[in-house]
Amino acid sequence: xxxxRAFINNSNISKFRFYFQIAAFVLFVYGGYFYVTISxxxxxxxCPFNKGSGGTCYLMPLQHQLHMTWSRFIGPGGIHLLKGFLxxxxxxxxxxxxxxxxxCPLGTIQDWITKLRKVLHIRFSKYGExxxxxxxxxxxxxxxxxxxxxxxxxxxxxxxxxxSHDIFPPFCxxxxxxxxxxxxxxxxxxxxxxxxxxxxxxxxxxxxxxTGIFFTGSFFKKRFFCLFCxxxxxxxxxxxxxxxxxxxxxxxxxxxxxxxxxxDVGIKEIADDVxxxxxxxxxxxxxxxxxxxxxxEGCLEVSFFNIPxxxxxxxxxxxxxxxRNEIK
Amino acid sequence: MNEKAKIRLIIEVKxxxxxxxxDFSDVPEEMGYFYERFRAFFEETPNNGKKVIATxxxxxxxxxxxxxxxxxxxxxxxxxxxxxIGEEFFPAxxxxxxxxxxxxxxxxxxxxxxxxxxxxxxxxxxxxxxIGEMAEDIDxxxxxxxxxxxxxxxxxRFYWHMVVKKLAKELERVTGQRLTRKKLKAAIGIxxxxxxxxxxxxxxxKGNPVIxxxxxxxxxxxxxxxDIANWTDRLSRLxxxxxxxxxxxxxxxGQEAPRILLAGSPSIFPNMTLPVMIEQMGGIVxxxxxxxxxxxxxxxxxxxxxxxxxxxPAIADRYLKxxxxxxxxxxxxxxxxxxxxxxxxxxxxxxxxxxxGCQLYQMESRHVEKILEQNGIPMLYLETDYTSDNTGxxxxxxxxxxxxxxxxxx
Ligand code: SF4
Ligand code: SF4
Numbered sequence: 019x020x021x022x023r024a025f026i027n028n029s030n031i032s033k034f035r036f037y038f039q040i041a042a043f044v045l046f047v048y049g050g051y052f053y054v055t056i057s058x059x060x061x062x063x064x065c066p067f068n069k070g071s072g073g074t075c076y077l078m079p080l081q082h083q084l085h086m087t088w089s090r091f092i093g094p095g096g097i098h099l100l101k102g103f104l105x106x107x108x109x110x111x112x113x114x115x116x117x118x119x120x121x122c123p124l125g126t127i128q129d130w131i132t133k134l135r136k137v138l139h140i141r142f143s144k145y146g147e148x149x150x151x152x153x154x155x156x157x158x159x160x161x162x163x164x165x166x167x168x169x170x171x172x173x174x175x176x177x178x179x180x181x182s183h184d185i186f187p188p189f190c191x192x193x194x195x196x197x198x199x200x201x202x203x204x205x206x207x208x209x210x211x212x213x214x215x216x217x218x219x220x221x222x223x224x225x226x227x228x229t230g231i232f233f234t235g236s237f238f239k240k241r242f243f244c245l246f247c248x249x250x251x252x253x254x255x256x257x258x259x260x261x262x263x264x265x266x267x268x269x270x271x272x273x274x275x276x277x278x279x280x281x282d283v284g285i286k287e288i289a290d291d292v293x294x295x296x297x298x299x300x301x302x303x304x305x306x307x308x309x310x311x312x313x314x315e316g317c318l319e320v321s322f323f324n325i326p327x328x329x330x331x332x333x334x335x336x337x338x339x340x341x342r343n344e345i346k
Numbered sequence: 347m348n349e350k351a352k353i354r355l356i357i358e359v360k361x362x363x364x365x366x367x368x369d370f371s372d373v374p375e376e377m378g379y380f381y382e383r384f385r386a387f388f389e390e391t392p393n394n395g396k397k398v399i400a401t402x403x404x405x406x407x408x409x410x411x412x413x414x415x416x417x418x419x420x421x422x423x424x425x426x427x428x429x430x431i432g433e434e435f436f437p438a439x440x441x442x443x444x445x446x447x448x449x450x451x452x453x454x455x456x457x458x459x460x461x462x463x464x465x466x467x468x469x470x471x472x473x474x475x476x477i478g479e480m481a482e483d484i485d486x487x488x489x490x491x492x493x494x495x496x497x498x499x500x501x502x503r504f505y506w507h508m509v510v511k512k513l514a515k516e517l518e519r520v521t522g523q524r525l526t527r528k529k530l531k532a533a534i535g536i537x538x539x540x541x542x543x544x545x546x547x548x549x550x551x552k553g554n555p556v557i558x559x560x561x562x563x564x565x566x567x568x569x570x571x572x573d574i575a576n577w578t579d580r581l582s583r584l585x586x587x588x589x590x591x592x593x594x595x596x597x598x599x600g601q602e603a604p605r606i607l608l609a610g611s612p613s614i615f616p617n618m619t620l621p622v623m624i625e626q627m628g629g630i631v632x633x634x635x636x637x638x639x640x641x642x643x644x645x646x647x648x649x650x651x652x653x654x655x656x657x658x659p660a661i662a663d664r665y666l667k668x669x670x671x672x673x674x675x676x677x678x679x680x681x682x683x684x685x686x687x688x689x690x691x692x693x694x695x696x697x698x699x700x701x702x703g704c705q706l707y708q709m710e711s712r713h714v715e716k717i718l719e720q721n722g723i724p725m726l727y728l729e730t731d732y733t734s735d736n737t738g739x740x741x742x743x744x745x746x747x748x749x750x751x752x753x754x755x756x
Contacts, residue, residue: 274645332549340534
C-alpha cells in the first residue's frame with residue numbers, strides 16, 4: 019500500500035492527464051458515432067451541435083428549460099428544471115472542477131494549442147493582476163445573462179418587451195464550442211453569419227468573433243477561454259463541498275510560489291493563501307500541476323472522500339523537475 | 347598590513363578548525379573532506395580558466411552564473427581579523443559580517459585565492475546598500491542587485507524579474523559568453539543536485555542526531571567556495587554514511603541532549619563560537635535558520651516552459667518568493683517557517699542570534715519570541731559580534747538556558 023502510494027505521489031500526473039484528455043476528447047467528440055450518450059447534463063462542453071458528441075453540455079438544456087413562462091415554473095417545467103439541475107449537481111459534486119482540467123474538450127483543445135506554442139518557443143503573454151481580476155468577472159456576467167435571457171424570451175422582464183427569439187439560445191450562439199467541435203467531425207456548417215434579422219446577425223457574428231478570440235487568446239495565454247467560461251462559474255458552486263478536493267496543509271507552505279508559477283490559469287492564492295485548507299478557487303480546473311510543482315512533503319494534497327489520493331512530495335518534485343535535467 | 351592580517355587570519359582559521367576537530371569525537375569519516383577544504387581555505391585552486399563571480403548573499407541567482415560558464419564564490423566572511431580591517435570604513439556599531447567581508451575585499455583575500463571578475467551585491471540591508479558606493483576603496487567592481495523591499499506584491503515580483511534579466515545580460519557581458527536555453531537548463535540541473543543532497547542531510551537531521559550541528563554548518567559553509575560537483579558528491583557520501591549510522595543507532599549524543607534550532611545571523615566559518623559552545627554544553631544543534639546554511643539551498647526552481655523566457659523568471663522567483671530574510675516587509679513567512687522547522691525537527695529550544703549592528707534581526711526578534719512562546723517553545727536571544735570580549739557573559743546565559751531545557755526534558 020505504501021509503495022503504491024509513493025508510486026502515485028511521485029508520478030507524473032501531467033503526462034497521465036495528457037492521455038486521459040485524449041481519451042475523454044474521443045469519447046465526447048466521437049462517442050456519438052458509437053451510440054454513446056453519457057448524459058444530457060454534463061458539466062463539460064460536449065456540444066450537441068457536433069453530430070458525434072457523446073453527451074450533452076448542461077448549458078444547452080439549462081437554457082431550454084429556462085425558456086418558459088413564469089406559470090410553468092410551478093408546474094412540470096419547474097420539476098424538469100430541478101431534476102436536470104440535480105443530475106448536473108451530482109456530476110459536479112463528485113469530480114468538481116476536474117471536469118475542466120481532465121474532461122472538457124474545449125479545455126483540451128486549448129492545452130494542445132499551448133503545446134504547439136511551446137514547441138515553437140513563442141513566449142506567452144502576461145497581464146497585470148488588476149486586468150486579470152477584471153477579466154475573471156466576465157464569466158459570472160455570462161452566467162447571469164444565459165439565465166436571464168431565456169427567461170426574457172418567454173416572459174416580460176421588468177415590463178420590458180420580450181426579447182426576440184432570434185437571440186435564443188444565447189450562450190450557444192456565442193460559444194466557440196458550437197463552431198469548433200463540429201470541425202473535428204468534418205462539419206463546417208456552423209461557420210456562418212445569419213443575416214436574416216439584426217439580432218440573429220449580431221449573435222452569430224459574436225459567435226465568430228469569440229471563436230477567433232478563443233484561438234488567438236489561448237495561443238498566447240494558457241486556458242484563456244476558461245477565464246470567461248460560465249460552466250466554470252457554475253461548477254464552482256460545488257467545489258467547496260465536492261468529494262474531490264484540493265487541500266493545502268498551510269503550515270508546511272513556504273510560499274515559494276512554485277505552484278502559482280506553473281498554474282495555467284494563474285491562481286495566486288494557491289501559493290499565497292495560508293489560511294484556508296480547501297484551496298479550490300473559481301478558475302481552478304484541478305489539473306493538479308500545482309501539486310506536482312510543490313517541493314514540500316504533503317503540503318498540497320488531493321483527496322477523494324477525505325482519503326488522500328495524491329500529494330506533493332520532495333522525491334516527486336525532484337523526479338519531475340530536477341534530476342532529469344542533468345546535462346545530457 | 348596585508349601580510350600581517352593574512353597571518354592572523356590563518357591562525358584564526360586553524361584555531362577554529364582545531365577546536366572543532368579536537369572537541370568533538372565520533373565524527374563521520376566523510377567529514378574529513380570538508381575539514382580539509384577549510385584547512386586549505388586560502389590555497390589556490392585551479393578553475394580551468396573560468397571566471398569567478400563573487401556573491402554577497404543568497405539572493406544572487408547562481409544558476410545564471412553557472413550558465414555563462416563562470417563560478418560563483420560566496421565571499422561573506424566570518425573572520426574576526428578581517429572585521430578589524432573593515433572597522434576603518436564603517437561606523438562603530440556596524441554589523442561585523444559586513445565589516446569582515448569588506449575587510450577581506452579590501453585586502454583582496456578570497457577563499458581559494460580567487461580573483462573575482464565582479465562582485466554581486468544585493469541590496470538586502472543598509473550596510474549592503476552603502477557598501478556598493480565604497481567601490482573606490484577596493485579593486486574589484488561591485489554590481490548592485492536591486493532586491494525589492496517586499497516580496498508580497500506582483501509589482502515587486504515583476505520588478506525583480508527585470509532586475510534578474512538585467513543581471514543575466516551583465517553576466518553575459520562580463521564573461522563574454524552567451525546564455526542559452528541548454529546551458530541554463532544544465533545549470534538548474536547542477537544546482538538542483540546539490541539541493542537534493544542538502545535536503546537529504548536535513549531529513550537525516552530530523553531524526554536522532556548522527557552528526558554534530560557544527561559539522562553540518564561547516565558542510566553547508568563549504569558550499570560557499572567549493573566546486574559544486576565535488577561538494578555534491580562528497581555530501582552524498584556523507585549522507586550515505588550518516589544514514590548508515592542512523593540504521594546502526596550510532597548517535598553523537600544521547601536522547602537527553604536538548605535539540606536546538608539556531609536562528610538569526612549566520613555562523614560563518616571561522617566564526618563558529620556559538621554552535622561550538624552550545625554543543626560543548628551538551629546541546630545539539632539540529633537545524634539552523636541561517637542564510638549560510640539551510641536557507642541557501644533549500645528552495646527549488648520550478649520551470650513550466652523550458653525556454654529562456656520562462657526559465658529566467660522561474661529562477662528569479664526562487665530567489666525572491668520563499669525568502670525569509672528580515673529585510674523583507676512584512677516577513678510573516680519567517681515566523682511560519684521557524685514554527686514549521688521547530689515542529690519537523692522536534693526542537694526543544696531556539697537560540698536566536700543577532701549580530702550587534704544588524705537592526706533587522708534585532709527588531710524581528712521580539713515578534714519571533716512572542717510567536718514561539720505562544721507555541722510553547724523557549725527562546726534565548728543573544729547579541730554577538732566577532733570579538734571574544736563578552737564570552738564570559740555569553741557562557742553564563744547559554745548555560746542557564748541549556749539547564750532550563752535539560753530540566754524541561756527530564
Ligand atoms: S509550491 Fe507548495 S510550498 Fe510552494 S507556495 Fe505552493 S503550496 Fe506553498
Ligand atoms: S490551482 Fe492547481 S489544480 Fe488549479 S488550475 Fe492551478 S495548477 Fe491546476
